[in-house]
Each structure stands twice: as C-alpha cells, then as structure tokens.
Amino acid sequence: xxxxxxxxxxxxxxxxxxxxxxxxxxxxxxxxxxxxxxxxxxxxxxxxxxxxxxxxxxxxxxxxxxxxxxxxxxxxxxxxxxxxxxxxxxxxxxxxxxxxxxxxxxxxxxxxxxxxxxxxxxxxxxxxxxxxxxxxxxxxxxxxxxxxxxxxxxxxxxxxxxxxxxxxxxxxxxxxxxxxxxxxxxxxxxxxxxxxxxxxxxxxxxxxxxxxxxxxxxxxxxxxxxxxxxxxxxxxxxxxxxxxxxxxxxxxxxxxxxxxxxxxxxxxxxxxxxxxxxxxxxxxxxxxxxxxxxxxxxxxxxxxxxxxxxxxxxxxxxxxxxxxxxxxxxxxxxxxxxxxxxxxxxxxxxxxxxxxxxxxxxxxxxxxxxxxxxxxxxxxxxxxxxxxxxxxxxxxxxxxxxxxxxxxxxxxxxxxxxxxxxxxxxxxxxxxxxxxxxxxxxxxxxxxxxxxxxxxxxxxxxxxxxxxxxxxxxxxxx
Amino acid sequence: xxxxxxxxxxxxxxxxxxxxxxxxxxxxxxxxxxxxxxxxxxxxxxxxxxxxxxxxxxxxxxxxxxxxxxxxxxxxxxxxxxxxxxxxxxxxxxxxxxxxxxxxxxxxxxxxxxxxxxxxxxxxxxxxxxxxxxxxxxxxxxxxxxxxxxxxxxxxxxxxxxxxxxxxxxxxxxxxxxxxxxxxxxxxxxxxxxxxxxxxxxxxxxxxxxxxxxxxxxxxxxxxxxxxxxxxxxxxxxxxxxxxxxxxxxxxxxxxxxxxxxxxxxxxxxxxxxxxxxxxxxxxxxxxxxxxxxxxxxxxxxxxxxxxxxxxxxxxxxxxxxxxxxxxxxxxxxxxxxxxxxxxxxxxxxxxxxxxxxxxxxxxxxxxxxxxxxxxxxxxxxxxxxxxxxxxxxxxxxxxxxxxxxxxxxxxxxxxxxxxxxxxxxxxxxxxxxxx
Numbered sequence: 001x002x003x004x005x006x007x008x009x010x011x012x013x014x015x016x017x018x019x020x021x022x023x024x025x026x027x028x029x030x031x032x033x034x035x036x037x038x039x040x041x042x043x044x045x046x047x048x049x050x051x052x053x054x055x056x057x058x059x060x061x062x063x064x065x066x067x068x069x070x071x072x073x074x075x076x077x078x079x080x081x082x083x084x085x086x087x088x089x090x091x092x093x094x095x096x097x098x099x100x101x102x103x104x105x106x107x108x109x110x111x112x113x114x115x116x117x118x119x120x121x122x123x124x125x126x127x128x129x130x131x132x133x134x135x136x137x138x139x140x141x142x143x144x145x146x147x148x149x150x151x152x153x154x155x156x157x158x159x160x161x162x163x164x165x166x167x168x169x170x171x172x173x174x175x176x177x178x179x180x181x182x183x184x185x186x187x188x189x190x191x192x193x194x195x196x197x198x199x200x201x202x203x204x205x206x207x208x209x210x211x212x213x214x215x216x217x218x219x220x221x222x223x224x225x226x227x228x229x230x231x232x233x234x235x236x237x238x239x240x241x242x243x244x245x246x247x248x249x250x251x252x253x254x255x256x257x258x259x260x261x262x263x264x265x266x267x268x269x270x271x272x273x274x275x276x277x278x279x280x281x282x283x284x285x286x287x288x289x290x291x292x293x294x295x296x297x298x299x300x301x302x303x304x305x306x307x308x309x310x311x312x313x314x315x316x317x318x319x320x321x322x323x324x325x326x327x328x329x330x331x332x333x334x335x336x337x338x339x340x341x342x343x344x345x346x347x348x349x350x351x352x353x354x355x356x357x358x359x360x361x362x363x364x365x366x367x368x369x370x371x372x373x374x375x376x377x378x379x380x381x382x383x384x385x386x387x388x389x390x391x392x393x394x395x396x397x398x399x400x401x402x403x404x405x406x407x408x409x410x411x412x413x414x415x416x417x418x419x420x421x422x423x424x425x426x427x428x429x430x431x432x433x434x435x436x437x438x439x440x441x442x443x444x445x446x447x448x449x450x451x452x453x454x455x456x457x458x459x460x461x462x463x464x465x466x467x468x469x470x471x472x473x474x475x476x477x478x
Numbered sequence: 479x480x481x482x483x484x485x486x487x488x489x490x491x492x493x494x495x496x497x498x499x500x501x502x503x504x505x506x507x508x509x510x511x512x513x514x515x516x517x518x519x520x521x522x523x524x525x526x527x528x529x530x531x532x533x534x535x536x537x538x539x540x541x542x543x544x545x546x547x548x549x550x551x552x553x554x555x556x557x558x559x560x561x562x563x564x565x566x567x568x569x570x571x572x573x574x575x576x577x578x579x580x581x582x583x584x585x586x587x588x589x590x591x592x593x594x595x596x597x598x599x600x601x602x603x604x605x606x607x608x609x610x611x612x613x614x615x616x617x618x619x620x621x622x623x624x625x626x627x628x629x630x631x632x633x634x635x636x637x638x639x640x641x642x643x644x645x646x647x648x649x650x651x652x653x654x655x656x657x658x659x660x661x662x663x664x665x666x667x668x669x670x671x672x673x674x675x676x677x678x679x680x681x682x683x684x685x686x687x688x689x690x691x692x693x694x695x696x697x698x699x700x701x702x703x704x705x706x707x708x709x710x711x712x713x714x715x716x717x718x719x720x721x722x723x724x725x726x727x728x729x730x731x732x733x734x735x736x737x738x739x740x741x742x743x744x745x746x747x748x749x750x751x752x753x754x755x756x757x758x759x760x761x762x763x764x765x766x767x768x769x770x771x772x773x774x775x776x777x778x779x780x781x782x783x784x785x786x787x788x789x790x791x792x793x794x795x796x797x798x799x800x801x802x803x804x805x806x807x808x809x810x811x812x813x814x815x816x817x818x819x820x821x822x823x824x825x826x827x828x829x830x831x832x833x834x835x836x837x838x839x840x841x842x843x844x845x846x847x848x849x850x851x852x853x854x855x856x857x858x859x860x861x862x863x864x865x866x867x868x869x870x871x872x873x874x875x876x877x878x879x880x881x882x883x884x885x886x887x888x889x890x891x892x893x894x895x896x897x898x899x900x901x902x903x904x905x906x907x908x909x910x911x912x913x914x
Contacts, residue, residue, distance in 0.1 A: 318747025
C-alpha cells in the first residue's frame with residue numbers, strides 16, 4: 001500500500017482552523033525556516049481511508065489470539081478507554097492549581113494505595129513511563145539507599161541469565177556493574193552460584209517471579225536470605241505479576257523494590273508499543289528516595305502533591321502517563337479483591353490447559369505446573385526436520401494467530417513462549433491446540449513449505465539484513 | 479463484579495480435568511504455603527455501570543477551564559475530529575510492539591510515516607519511533623553525546639524545569655557533570671557559553687523557543703558548541719517548527735522535543751511523546767525502536783524494526799539505552815495530526831498562536847503587565863507587574879480563565895494558542911485591569 005506521502009497532492013486540505021481575529025504578527029526573517037515543509041497534503045476521505053487501511057494491516061487483541069509471552073496481551077476493556085477520554089481527565093492542565101484537580105489527584109492517590117496493597121509495598125510512585133523506566137527508577141532508589149547508609153562499596157547488580165534484556169541495561173544506566181548468575185537444573189536461580197557471587201559489593205539482585213520460564217521460583221525465601229544476609233536488596237521485575245496477583249505478594253516474598261507494568265497486568269492497552277506505565281513500589285526504608293511529586297491524602301480528606309525528602313529526582317515530566325492511571329484504576333475498581341485473584345487463577349489455568357494439550361509435541365519443563373506462561377523448546381523438531389521455532393511462528397501467522405514470543409529466554413534453544421492470558425476463551429484455546437498439533441505434523445510432511453511461511457500474510461518474510469545494512473528510515477521524494 | 483474472563487464454570491472444570499488437577503489452587507503448589515496471601519485488602523468489585531459512575535464523578539471533581547492562557551510544557555490546541563476518530567480504531571490501540579512484521583505492516587508503516595514527518599519538521603536524517611516525553615528525549619540525547627573524555631553537559635537556566643530535573647537524574651552515577659548557565663535577558667548568553675565550553679563538553683542543549691517563550695539565536699549557539707568540538711542538541715516545540723528554522727538549518731546534531739502539541743490532549747501531563755531525531759552520523763547511537771524499509775522475499779516493499787543491534791534485547795548490558803516500550807500510540811496520533819493539518823494547516827496553527835500571543839502581550843502592557851524580556855517570542859512570554867501574580871490569577875480563575883503560570887511574586891509566564899479568540903483575550907485583560 002502507498003505511504004501517505006505518496007497519495008499527497010499539492011493544495012489538498014483536511015483539517016481546518018479558524019482565522020485569527022487579531023492583527024497579524026511577524027517574526028524577524030533571520031529566525032524563519034526556508035523551503036517547504038514536507039508534510040502530506042490529503043483530503044479528509046483520503047485521510048480516513050489511509051488510516052483505516054493501516055489499521056486493517058495491524059493485529060491487536062481484538063483481532064485474535066495473541067499469546068505473546070512476557071507481554072500479557074489481555075483484553076483491554078472498552079469502558080477504560082471511555083473513562084480516560086472524559087473531558088474532566090483530558091482537558092486539565094498539569095500545572096492547574098491543586099484545588100482544581102482534586103479528582104485527578106484522587107485517581108493517583110487511590111491507584112498508588114491499591115498498587116501498594118497488591119504488591120505488599122509501603123509506598124508507590126506512578127511516574128515511570130514504562131517497565132524499563134520503572135527498573136531504572138527502582139535501581140536509582142537502591143543506589144540512593146546504600147549511599148544514604150554510607151555503604152559506598154555496593155556497585156554490583158546480580159541478574160539471572162534468564163532475565164529480560166532490560167534488567168542489565170537498566171542497571172548499567174543506573175551506574176551499576178552486572179554480574180550474571182546461571183540457572184540451576186530446575187531453571188531457578190542456582191543457589192550455589194549465587195552464594196559464590198554475593199558479598200559486600202552486592203547492591204541488589206533483580207528477579208522476575210514467576211521467572212521468564214513461567215515457573216515459580218521455589219527457593220525465593222532462601223534467595224531472599226542470601227541477598228539480605230549479604231546486605232543487598234531484592235528487586236522484583238513485575239512483568240509476570242499477572243500470574244500471582246491476589247495470591248502472593250512480592251513484599252511478602254522478601255522483595256524491597258518492585259516495578260509493575262500497568263500495560264500488562266492492569267489491562268491498559270499497548271498501543272502498538274506504548275504508552276505504558278511502570279509504577280515503582282518500595283518498602284518504607286526506601287520511600288524517602290522516590291521521585292516526586294506523589295499524591296497524598298490530607299487529614300482533612302483533600303488531596304495534594306508532595307515531594308519526597310531525599311528524592312532521587314524526577315524521571316519523567318509532570319506526573320507520568322496520567323491517562324494510563326485512569327484506565328488502570330477503572331480496571332482495579334471493576335475487578336475488586338476477588339476479581340484480581342481470579343485473573344491470576346485463570347491466567348494460570350489457561351496456560352496449563354494449553355501446555356497440557358501440546359507438551360507431548362512441544363516439549364517444556366516436565367513434571368511441574370507452569371504459571372501464566374510456559375516456554376517450549378523446538379530444538380528436537382529442528383534437528384529432525386529443519387523446521388525452527390521461527391518457522392512455526394510464521395506458520396501460525398498463516399492461520400491467523402499472533403505467534404508467541406520467539407527465542408526468549410536466551411537459555412532455551414529454539415524457544416517459543418506462550419502466554420494466553422486469563423481473558424482467552426476455551427474455544428479459541430481448543431482451536432489453537434488443534435492448529436499447533438497440525439503444524440507439528442506439517443513439519444515432517446512439508447518442511448520446505450513451512451520454512452517459507454507465511455504464505456498468506458501481508459508480506460512474506462522481510463529481508464532484515466538489507467534493512468540494517470542499507471537503512472532507509474524515512475520517506476524521500478523521488 | 480466484572481472480571482473479563484470468558485470461561486464458564488463448566489469449562490473451567492473440563493480444563494482442570496484435562497490438566498489432571500482437582501482445583502485451581504493445585505496449580506499454585508510451587509508457591510510456599512506460608513507466603514500466600516489470605517485476601518487483598520481492596521473493596522469488592524463493581525458493575526461496569528458503577529465503575530462508569532465512579533470514574534465520571536472523579537472526573538467532575540476537576541475544573542475544566544473555558545479559556546486557557548497557560549502553557550509551560552503542556553499546550554491546549556484544537557484536535558481535529560478525524561484524528562480522534564481514526565486513532566480510536568482498536569487494531570491500533572490493542573496491538574503490541576510490531577515484532578511480527580508479516581502481520582504488523584500497518585503499525586510499522588505508521589511508525590515509518592511518523593519518523594518521516596519528524597525528519598521533515600526537524601530537517602534531520604533519522605528519527606526513532608519515540609521515547610517517553612520531551613524531558614526524557616533530552617536526557618537520552620545527553621547519554622548519546624557522552625564520551626569517555628567528554629562528560630560535561632552544558633545548558634542554560636531557561637529550559638523547562640522538568641527537563642532539567644530529568645537530565646540531572648540521568649546524569650547521576652554516570653560521572654556526567656551538568657553545567658547550567660544563567661541566561662541573559664531570558665535568552666542564551668553567548669559570551670558565558672563560549673567561556674563555559676571546552677574539551678570536556680559533550681554537548682550544548684538549547685530549547686527553541688525557550689521556557690520563557692523567547693526565540694533563541696540557535697545558529698550561534700550551535701557554532702560555539704561545534705567550535706569546542708561538542709555536539710549541539712536542540713529541544714523544539716514541534717508547532718513552532720512550521721515557522722522557525724529547523725534544527726538542521728541551525729546546525730543541530732540531535733533534535734528532540736515533546737510532541738504533545740500535535741493532537742494530544744493536556745491530560746494532566748501525559749501520556750505525551752518524546753521525539754528524537756539526529757544526523758545519519760549519530761544514527762547507530764540512537765536509542766529506541768527504528769523502523770526501516772526493506773523488501774520481502776518476493777521483492778515487495780516491507781517495513782521492519784531495524785538496527786536492533788543497538789537495543790537492550792540484543793545487547794543487554796552493552797545497550798545504549800534500556801528503552802523498550804515507548805509511546806508508539808501517541809506517535810501515531812502526532813503523525814495523524816500532521817497529516818490532517820498538512821504543511822499549510824500547521825503553519826496556520828503556528829501563526830495563529832503567535833498572532834494571539836502578540837496581541838495578548840500588547841494588551842497586557844496597557845494594563846501594567848510589561849514584558850520582562852526584550853527578545854522575540856513565539857507563543858509564550860513573561861510579564862512583570864506591580865500587582866501580585868496571585869491576585870491576577872485568582873481574578874481570572876473566578877471567570878473560568880486559567881491564567882499564565884506564576885514564576886515569582888510578580889512574574890507570570892503566559893501562553894496563547896489558536897483555541898482563543900480576541901474576545902477571550904479582551905475579557906481576560908479587562909479583568910486584570912480591574913485587579914487592584
């Protein structure tokens with residue numbers, strides 16, 4: 001299909017604005033730009049058709065099965081979109097007098113409190129704009145905590161080899177060095193290896209629980225003892241909280257700092273890659289370091305914004321992605337205590353149901369229930385047929401399903417990570433089970449066909465090497 | 479009450495049987511019993527109707543002003559219906575990052591078009607798919623410019639306060655020194671800048687227009703930065719770029735800014751979108767997603783996430799930035815806004831803003847609010863007055879007008895956009911004239 005620049009015709013107009021009814025002003029010529037502004041010129045119908053066509057070439061949760069592991073692609077309730085669009089939330093200026101935004105501050109304060117309860121933390125900032133941004137914020141809190149105790153030697157952050165790539169990247173941005181620890185046979189943190197690396201230089205261990213393999217870290221109490229015993233802190237990457245919310249809390253597992261992804265666990269939409277929101281919770285010993293302002297309820301029942309005493313400083317402008325908070329609060333309010341727990345239960349049920357019905361062909365960790373997601377290794381199939389995890393993923397596209405996460409975590413060969421989420425229905429899961437079993441058979445019958453998949457998609461496999469070697473990253477008029 | 483599940487009790491039972499367990503609880507056997515929570519201390523769930531009523535009531539506790547004369551980083555602009563309408567298509571809203579190019583060409587192409595438009599506005603060669611907001615874009619630019627021997631970041635105390643705060647946070651623990659120079663008459667002091675830059679300077683960061691609305695002599699600032707061997711980073715208001723020299727024309731190596739004015743509501747500060755563009759020389763240091771054009775195996779045009787060797791999921795601790803989720807949906811809205819306005823429309827918006835701002839400045843002068851700074855301005859300016867700022871702003875508030883932002887007891891930062899009329903401004907000025 002055409003780029004919007006390619007349907008542009010000089011002189012076409014779409015949106016129009018009122019002519020100013022005051023005298024024209026003029027700026028000195030030396031400040032003015034020369035040449036034309038290369039923006040599309042389209043009519044309103046051109047505009048509507050172009051963006052409708054683009055949307056038809058996008059695939060969202062509303063389009064179908066979206067088991068993208070680690071991303072928690074649950075349904076995004078429509079009511080949340082409507083409330084976030086209410087004029088009282090969209091047409092308010094961030095620097096209005098606080099007495100005129102009591103509703104907005106109440107949204108923030110209520111959400112902060114709810115998230116603190118769900119995670120078992122004492123204080124929460126909503127400011128970070130995404131999960132990785134939350135990690136960065138949490139690690140700065142940890143740095144500030146050690147520094148305030150004049151414990152300057154703690155320069156290292158321990159990260160398991162199964163961790164999300166953002167973990168080590170965030171720790172480096174926050175000025176730490178990384179120590180990687182291997183996984184043990186049960187795919188948990190290798191305790192021996194952990195004991196060997198902890199010490200006076202340990203600032204923190206970053207952990208996802210359930211891990212990126214979709215397994216609950218059974219040794220969490222022992223891990224907590226090792227880290228805290230060495231004077232370090234325990235950081236919870238909340239990417240997988242959907243599996244356990246309402247059932248077990250990071251705070252009760254021994255974690256000191258946690259970030260959440262409102263765009264995963266709390267149903268706010270991903271929007272093709274954001275905006276997300278990555279609130280950070282912490283235990284009271286770290287609360288004074290949180291980035292402000294945060295919302296607070298006064299004794300008289302009104303709301304206000306306050307700065308934290310020894311804040312690490314701001315990590316984003318204003319108060320973060322406020323519109324995302326409105327959606328998340330609407331979600332939590334609708335679900336309530338029981339609803340939140342049942343999300344976790346059904347997320348785990350759906351994952352185990354899918355796993356139980358394909359694991360004879362799609363091998364995964366044996367003898368254990370998975371949590372909200374599971375990782376299969378297609379190495380054996382690849383050895384036998386040449387068909388890779390990638391080929392399976394692309395074949396799923398032909399059948400109208402979004403593929404699972406591929407080639408992650410890095411410790412599993414030919415990995416596919418399935419996360420169906422709690423909002424998926426049984427009928428779809430049954431269809432997918434049937435499709436995956438057929439795809440497996442196909443790998444033996446016609447591997448070459450699968451290696452060239454997808455055959456019925458918008459495009460065939462793109463040449464990624466060419467894209468990186470001869471980068472074309474913007475439209476240029478011919 | 480609602481929980482968005484789609485499994486009946488009967489199906490749940492069938493599924494448990496298929497797994498080979500008796501209860502949902504059994505699936506959680508790996509979790510130590512003593513760690514488990516009894517019950518969350520949260521209210522019971524609500525029906526959707528009750529949620530709507532509850533959230534609506536909260537929204538009504540916020541005051542929506544008829545007339546807004548405040549900017550300072552968040553701007554009230556007209557948002558065309560077609561932008562709101564087409565952006566609300568659920569395929570855009572409910573999609574993830576386009577990892578699977580074969581079924582995400584729509585999202586990828588939208589990002590490619592966004593990148594192209596950011597390049598048009600800024601004159602730069604390469605744009606990323608967005609970062610969190612303008613402040614974070616400036617902080618990421620600082621990290622891009624930092625080198626082993628060049629670790630000093632130089633700017634003026636006339637950039638947005640939030641941007642400066644975020645920059646200072648990001649400089650921490652990285653050995654980066656942030657040098658903040660005092661402006662002269664509100665604008666960049668070139669003499670002070672010349673004295674401040676040197677062999678250790680990584681970059682000079684300038685906002686155009688600056689926080690006080692003044693148009694800076696950006697080319698001169700860029701020359702001083704480059705003479706010292708440092709990079710030049712410009713933070714821009716995207717609407718102003720319809721009129722003002724592009725960052726490329728001013729010699730910038732990196733252009734950043736907040737895209738909120740491009741069709742995104744003020745929404746109490748977010749979500750907004752940080753745009754970031756650079757010269758091709760800097761491309762491989764740029765953080766965030768970048769979409770590139772290529773071909774599929776049949777030679778058809780195709781779009782993919784590219785240059786991923788820069789990113790955290792490949793490089794882990796060696797990545798230039800940890801950014802993963804960005805503000806893609808806001809970037810889509812911004813690109814729709816630019817398409818809807820077109821070059822002529824965007825210019826008209828920018829001109830309308832300057833016309834109303836200049837009319838307001840002149841009218842305020844007549845009632846004793848004189849401009850503090852001499853230089854030319856875009857759509858914001860600072861006044862000083864004998865009458866206290868609080869008194870003025872309170873009087874306006876009573877009439878449903880959100881006045882400018884109080885900077886000090888007697889200084890106010892005003893903003894005007896195309897949403898205003900002469901009658902709005904006359905009314906505001908008349909009210910101020912009566913304040914004693």
